[in-house]
Amino acid sequence: MTENNVADGGRRDFLLMATSLVGGVGAAAACVPFVASMNPSSDALAKATTEVDLAGIEPGAIRTVPWQGKPVFILRRTPEQISAMAQSKGGLMPEDEGKRVQKGHEEWLVVVGVCTHMGCVPNKEEKGWTCHCHGSQYDDSGRVTRGPAPDNLPVPPYKFISDSKILIG
Amino acid sequence: MFNQIIDWVDQRFPLTAFVKHELTGYPTPRNLSYWWNFGFLAGFVLVMQVATGIFLAMHYKADSALAFDSIQHIMRDVNYGWLLRYLHATGASAFFFVIFIHMARTLYYGSYRKPRELLWWTGQGLLLLLMGTAFMGYLLPWGQMSYWGATVITNLFGASPILGHEIVIWLRGDFTVGDETLSRFFALHYLFPFIIVGAVIIHLVALHTVKSSNPSGIDLAAKDNIPFHPYFTIKDLFGLGLFMMLYTWFAFFTPNTLIEAANNIPANPMSTPSHIVPEWYFLPFYAILRSVPNALGGVVAMGLSVLIFAFMPYLDRSRIPGGARYRPWYRILFYGFTVDILFLGWIGFVPPTDSTILYGKIATILYFLMFLSLPLFSRAEERMMIKRGLPPALQAMIDSESKGKGK
Amino acid sequence: MKKFLMTLAFSLTALPAFASSEAHLEKVQVDTSPAALERGMDIVTSNCTGCHALKYIHYRDLLGMGVSKKKVDEMRGDKNMDATLVSAMPDDAAMSAFGKVPPDLSLMFNAREGRGNYTYTYLTAFYKKPDGSLDNHVFPGVKMPDALGYSEAADDKQRADIKAQAKDVVSFLAWAADPHEQERLLFGKYIMGYLVLLTGMLYVLKKKIWARLD
Numbered sequence: 001m002t003e004n005n006v007a008d009g010g011r012r013d014f015l016l017m018a019t020s021l022v023g024g025v026g027a028a029a030a031c032v033p034f035v036a037s038m039n040p041s042s043d044a045l046a047k048a049t050t051e052v053d054l055a056g057i058e059p060g061a062i063r064t065v066p067w068q069g070k071p072v073f074i075l076r077r078t079p080e081q082i083s084a085m086a087q088s089k090g091g092l093m094p095e096d097e098g099k100r101v102q103k104g105h106e107e108w109l110v111v112v113g114v115c116t117h118m119g120c121v122p123n124k125e126e127k128g129w130t131c132h133c134h135g136s137q138y139d140d141s142g143r144v145t146r147g148p149a150p151d152n153l154p155v156p157p158y159k160f161i162s163d164s165k166i167l168i169g
Numbered sequence: 170m171f172n173q174i175i176d177w178v179d180q181r182f183p184l185t186a187f188v189k190h191e192l193t194g195y196p197t198p199r200n201l202s203y204w205w206n207f208g209f210l211a212g213f214v215l216v217m218q219v220a221t222g223i224f225l226a227m228h229y230k231a232d233s234a235l236a237f238d239s240i241q242h243i244m245r246d247v248n249y250g251w252l253l254r255y256l257h258a259t260g261a262s263a264f265f266f267v268i269f270i271h272m273a274r275t276l277y278y279g280s281y282r283k284p285r286e287l288l289w290w291t292g293q294g295l296l297l298l299l300m301g302t303a304f305m306g307y308l309l310p311w312g313q314m315s316y317w318g319a320t321v322i323t324n325l326f327g328a329s330p331i332l333g334h335e336i337v338i339w340l341r342g343d344f345t346v347g348d349e350t351l352s353r354f355f356a357l358h359y360l361f362p363f364i365i366v367g368a369v370i371i372h373l374v375a376l377h378t379v380k381s382s383n384p385s386g387i388d389l390a391a392k393d394n395i396p397f398h399p400y401f402t403i404k405d406l407f408g409l410g411l412f413m414m415l416y417t418w419f420a421f422f423t424p425n426t427l428i429e430a431a432n433n434i435p436a437n438p439m440s441t442p443s444h445i446v447p448e449w450y451f452l453p454f455y456a457i458l459r460s461v462p463n464a465l466g467g468v469v470a471m472g473l474s475v476l477i478f479a480f481m482p483y484l485d486r487s488r489i490p491g492g493a494r495y496r497p498w499y500r501i502l503f504y505g506f507t508v509d510i511l512f513l514g515w516i517g518f519v520p521p522t523d524s525t526i527l528y529g530k531i532a533t534i535l536y537f538l539m540f541l542s543l544p545l546f547s548r549a550e551e552r553m554m555i556k557r558g559l560p561p562a563l564q565a566m567i568d569s570e571s572k573g574k575g576k
Numbered sequence: 577m578k579k580f581l582m583t584l585a586f587s588l589t590a591l592p593a594f595a596s597s598e599a600h601l602e603k604v605q606v607d608t609s610p611a612a613l614e615r616g617m618d619i620v621t622s623n624c625t626g627c628h629a630l631k632y633i634h635y636r637d638l639l640g641m642g643v644s645k646k647k648v649d650e651m652r653g654d655k656n657m658d659a660t661l662v663s664a665m666p667d668d669a670a671m672s673a674f675g676k677v678p679p680d681l682s683l684m685f686n687a688r689e690g691r692g693n694y695t696y697t698y699l700t701a702f703y704k705k706p707d708g709s710l711d712n713h714v715f716p717g718v719k720m721p722d723a724l725g726y727s728e729a730a731d732d733k734q735r736a737d738i739k740a741q742a743k744d745v746v747s748f749l750a751w752a753a754d755p756h757e758q759e760r761l762l763f764g765k766y767i768m769g770y771l772v773l774l775t776g777m778l779y780v781l782k783k784k785i786w787a788r789l790d
Contacts, residue, residue, distance in 0.1 A: 015784060019777040023406075026770055033249035037224050041246040046636050046658045199789065241632045241682070244756070251756040252763070395789060403782045410775030417771060421764025425686055425754070433687035433753070434679075 049169035071113040090143030111142035111153040196394035198383035206408035207271040221257040231355035233348040236311035259420040265450035279492030280382035305354040312432030386491025456517030460529035487547035498550040604696035610642035616748025629663040632682035685753035699742040
């Protein structure tokens, strides 16, 4: 067997490095479609916005709608709830009521119904919500009043298309 | 630092020894032509198919009510799903294309001959596994051609005189190809490639035991062997570049020519497309099936047409070294066989008429006759060559290589 | 080499041969411009979707095709952006009218031997039989009415107009069958260019490495 390992100057080494670089860049680029294919597909992204017709929700009643696969609570609050919430600043993470609802639509509370602790869906109680997984509590504005949840229920981006229709997302 | 890590590993695992034995020190005949690139290419296509297949399986639904839609979901909605699917569908054709050339090379240069019988047979096993995998994968899109192809092929087993009907029902898990069939084909289509990977390892172990053959068909002396790495790694990579261009051309510019029109129509068990044909890589064998007027005979003939390659080491009785390069009659037979199998492919493709059925029968008889006459034919050729004297080039090669061995 | 060329020739020639049985089809060049696609879409939604659905095409996909948001909003009315182009005719009504459900058009471009040429020729192959009844050269005994009115055309100019419409329809259906085609062709060009570069470099490197043996 002939084994001739005499290097023939720097040209081959440069060529070897350049070819390896070009080949490596190509191989890395070839991974992109594979990785990207695991991201949400366009039909999943199409569900990024949800239109909700608010007609038929009585005061004090709650409707849960899916938005990006997550439950969104839409609570139509009674005047008592509204005034109670306006006076309070919440519990563990004080937040003004004005940041929780939209001006002129104080009746409607729209929050993502996913406990900020470990992701369970809290249950509606007479007052506010309780998460049965680990006992966190939220008031009627979705603000956390008892741990271990670290934060208030988030308010998703939404706008009123008309008086009785909102677009979430 | 790097050496320390290697030392640490080497004390626990023969890494350096393995690389030296199988790559940097693995003796490879220096006269290998580019026809010897196709084994590496087959390995590459296998990896491509497994990679694209696993990512497709993340989006595919093996349910007769959802399968067709899920393919459209992949083609339209999944990020680069169209790319993965076209690569995978084109990859199946590429796999057979590469394997057929790999086999043709083996036949032409006589690489199946002693001591490479086991290497050849493991390759035969790989071909059968590949055919099974391709056939089951073809059902998954759940189009008309998928459905009727699977119906016809599973019915082949019904030709068996005993338990034929029961076997067909067992294979399908239903009275017709249905949801059960689809689920099991998907499970097995996912499993088989890993069996193929295992069989490839066995194939490579056998190869590294007997070493590569070479175009001369004579075992070369040590002086004419060179290390696999870097000489053949770079040659294989260059060949891969060329192959990728062909593959890219099909996968990106004309992928739909490889997909039957009827497979864009969802499977309909109530209506068969007017002209059903298997994928191109099954056409010659399909033609043999159609050429035998008896159902059982046709199935047996088709099975034999694939398995008969395994007998080559014993059918070829010539003791003249090398393959077609130095054997004039065998070379003619090889080209005749190539023409015959391509002709059978064409017969398998066209709708049957009286004349094509007749041509198919003749080509089928020739196909088997070429194998079965080989023992006599190769002996006669041997006598002729000994009488005339070996070709000077072959004689010189034998002399030079045996001298080298003496050293 | 001969063997290689033959194998190559076989795999290349055998495939387009799928279409060869439809030799009498007229050839049509698909127009991929957004204007042609939108014209084709308009013709399809006004002439075809009464009976045929395009169940894999969502309204949101039309935005990707290049239709304005305003127009898509008008087309979909109350329907969600994620809704598909369903046919106006319920399946059972179609069954009683035609004896079968008209095929979905999303994949029609690819689903017939001859691909676009089939649909193009089919749409312009309607004619009146001597007894006044309608038939089609490509698909004798077809149940579908002459959607573009080719059999009613009075003169060559009208026929040319209808052929242009058929071409737009085929262009739209080509997009519908394979919406990522343009992206794919673009990718293909870049990858080809890259492979030429890489393979060239590998070739030179191979030459250099093998030169050590001389």
